[in-house]
Amino acid sequence: xxxxxxxxxxxxxxxxxxxxxxxxxxxxxxxxxxxxxxxxxxxxxxxxxxxxxxxxxxxxxxxxxxxxxxxxxxxxxxxxxxxxxxxxxxxxxxxxxxxxxxxxxxxxxxxxxxxxxxxxxxxxxxxxxxxxxxxxxxxxxxxxxxxxxxxxxxxxxxxxxxxxxxxxxxxxxxxxxxxxxxxxxxxxxxxxxxxxxxxxxxxxxxxxxxxxxxxxxxxxxxxxxxxxx
Amino acid sequence: xxxxxxxxxxxxxxxxxxxxxxxxxxxxxxxxxxxxxxxxxxxxxxxxxxxxxxxxxxxxxxxxxxxxxxxxxxxxxxxxxxxxxxxxxxxxxxxxxxxxxxxxxxxxxxxxxxxxxxxxxxxxxxxxxxxxxxxxxxxxxxxxxxxxxxxxxxxxxxxxxxxxxxxxxxxxxxxxxxxxxxxxxxxxxxxxxxxxxxxxxxxxxxxxxxxxxxxxxxxxxxxxxxxxxxxxxxxxxxxxxxxxxxxxxxxxxxxxxxxxxxxxxxxxxxxxxxxxxxxxxxxxxxxxxxxxxx
Numbered sequence: 001x002x003x004x005x006x007x008x009x010x011x012x013x014x015x016x017x018x019x020x021x022x023x024x025x026x027x028x029x030x031x032x033x034x035x036x037x038x039x040x041x042x043x044x045x046x047x048x049x050x051x052x053x054x055x056x057x058x059x060x061x062x063x064x065x066x067x068x069x070x071x072x073x074x075x076x077x078x079x080x081x082x083x084x085x086x087x088x089x090x091x092x093x094x095x096x097x098x099x100x101x102x103x104x105x106x107x108x109x110x111x112x113x114x115x116x117x118x119x120x121x122x123x124x125x126x127x128x129x130x131x132x133x134x135x136x137x138x139x140x141x142x143x144x145x146x147x148x149x150x151x152x153x154x155x156x157x158x159x160x161x162x163x164x165x166x167x168x169x170x171x172x173x174x175x176x177x178x179x180x181x182x183x184x185x186x187x188x189x190x191x192x193x194x195x196x197x198x199x200x201x202x203x204x205x206x207x208x209x210x211x212x213x214x215x216x217x218x219x220x221x222x223x224x225x226x227x228x229x
Numbered sequence: 230x231x232x233x234x235x236x237x238x239x240x241x242x243x244x245x246x247x248x249x250x251x252x253x254x255x256x257x258x259x260x261x262x263x264x265x266x267x268x269x270x271x272x273x274x275x276x277x278x279x280x281x282x283x284x285x286x287x288x289x290x291x292x293x294x295x296x297x298x299x300x301x302x303x304x305x306x307x308x309x310x311x312x313x314x315x316x317x318x319x320x321x322x323x324x325x326x327x328x329x330x331x332x333x334x335x336x337x338x339x340x341x342x343x344x345x346x347x348x349x350x351x352x353x354x355x356x357x358x359x360x361x362x363x364x365x366x367x368x369x370x371x372x373x374x375x376x377x378x379x380x381x382x383x384x385x386x387x388x389x390x391x392x393x394x395x396x397x398x399x400x401x402x403x404x405x406x407x408x409x410x411x412x413x414x415x416x417x418x419x420x421x422x423x424x425x426x427x428x429x430x431x432x433x434x435x436x437x438x439x440x441x442x443x444x445x446x447x448x449x450x451x452x453x454x455x456x457x458x459x460x461x462x463x464x465x466x467x468x469x470x471x472x473x474x475x476x477x478x479x480x481x482x483x484x485x486x487x488x489x490x491x492x493x494x495x496x497x498x499x500x501x502x503x504x505x506x507x508x509x510x511x512x513x514x515x516x517x518x519x520x521x522x523x
Contacts, residue, residue, distance in 0.1 A: 036496065036499040037494060037495035037496035037498075037499055038496065056495055056509065058494060058495060058496055059494075075495070075509055077479075077481075077494065077495060078479060093509075094509075094510070094511070096479070096481075096511055097476070097479070115476070115511050116475070116476050116514070134476070134514075135475065135476075135514065136475070
């Protein structure tokens with residue numbers, strides 16, 4: 001298992017090394033020490049590897065991630081897993097603003113709270129936050145799922161397109177064109193699956209969640225295009 | 230951009246290291262604000278005395294000024310382009326008038342405990358010029374500036390001090406500062422610059438002068454000030470943090486039994502003693518945070 005101590009090695013060297021890994025690499029488990037809040041740690045990885053970071057990371061950790069599994073044993077700064085394409089990012093502490101922003105795929109799990117604009121402009125990523133999310137979360141969210149076990153701040157889902165929002169706690173206010181929607185069986189099944197994938201196997205009751213989504217009055221929605229989302 | 234750092238000590242044993250801790254934080258934040266830097270340090274007070282921090286160009290003759298002021302100055306300490314003088318409280322008004330009449334020298338701030346320094350240049354170099362790492366005290370705030378709303382000048386550098394022992398550092402930009410400045414000017418406040426952050430400092434000073442606590446002044450500024458801001462505020466005994474209601478600018482706080490610290494980024498806090506076990510969190514928008522010494 002390669003271990004990279006960022007107190008000794010440069011971040012640029014680390015990321016370049018991770019970017020060079022081939023699809024058949026045997027170095028599949030990386031351990032990063034002393035992140036000390038540096039930005040862009042393990043950003044742009046495109047390999048089926050596991051990267052574990054011991055400590056708090058700065059901005060854009062695991063940004064643009066493809067296929068890799070990244071675990072942060074600490075907090076994450078702004079834009080963790082932003083524009084993720086696939087793979088899985090797990091923050092064991094809290095995440096700052098814009099977690100999972102513009103994500104196209106993959107799963108982001110945050111054990112603590114995420115602050116403002118979690119899932120802003122999400123385009124297919126699944127995000128499970130075990131704590132609460134700040135204001136303007138899922139702003140202009142296009143596709144994917146945002147699951148919040150705690151509460152949501154002001155203006156949840158403002159100008160939302162077709163992302164699905166599931167919140168267990170209180171929602172301070174809904175944003176423009178975001179409304180509460182009925183929880184049908186298919187939604188319960190979708191939520192069950194998301195919770196199980198996030199490692200919450202059966203410990204959380206899907207019946208405690210409420211679903212929010214687009215009233216479809218703010219954008220030119222046509223039912224024929226629903227399959228595109 | 231811009232960077233803010235602040236530290237408020239709970240453990241007296243750390244007081245001799247206050248400047249060293251802040252210098253490390255500002256050094257890290259140099260890349261968020263390479264234009265200029267400044268800081269305020271709350272140190273010891275001498276009873277019945279006031280301190281004034283003066284600033285002048287490098288070729289200014291401080292010795293001549295000191296000889297003019299004569300016995301009115303009971304102690305003085307030079308820090309590069311700045312001079313901190315201690316004067317008997319009863320003679321403060323006369324000393325201020327004499328300095329205001331002298332050409333080329335300005336009063337940056339004053340009070341019972343606050344020393345305040347600011348200069349153009351890379352923050353780590355500015356801190357070294359003033360020998361920040363040798364300063365001690367109970368709390369300190371600092372700023373690294375990337376100018377957006379006004380010119381890169383020493384006047385435009387933070388902290389801004391508009392009242393005794395009061396100062397403020399700001400990350401962001403205010404959109405209604407001209408209107409608020411005009412209102413405050415009608416109330417008799419004087420402003421040295423056309424900088425938006427000075428208006429925020431002036432607003433808090435005006436509120437506190439009219440009897441508001443720092444907490445109440447921070448609450449009032451949520452109503453009065455429009456724009457993006459994260460403020461860190463120092464008073465003689467207090468240390469406050471306030472973010473605008475949409476939390477446009479980044480902010481991280483950390484706390485242990487020995488200190489509370491603010492950094493624009495977590496990176497600024499990583500060398501503080503015991504950070505590994507500190508509670509680290511992001512201050513909530515529109516919520517005043519305040520720590521006070523009793």
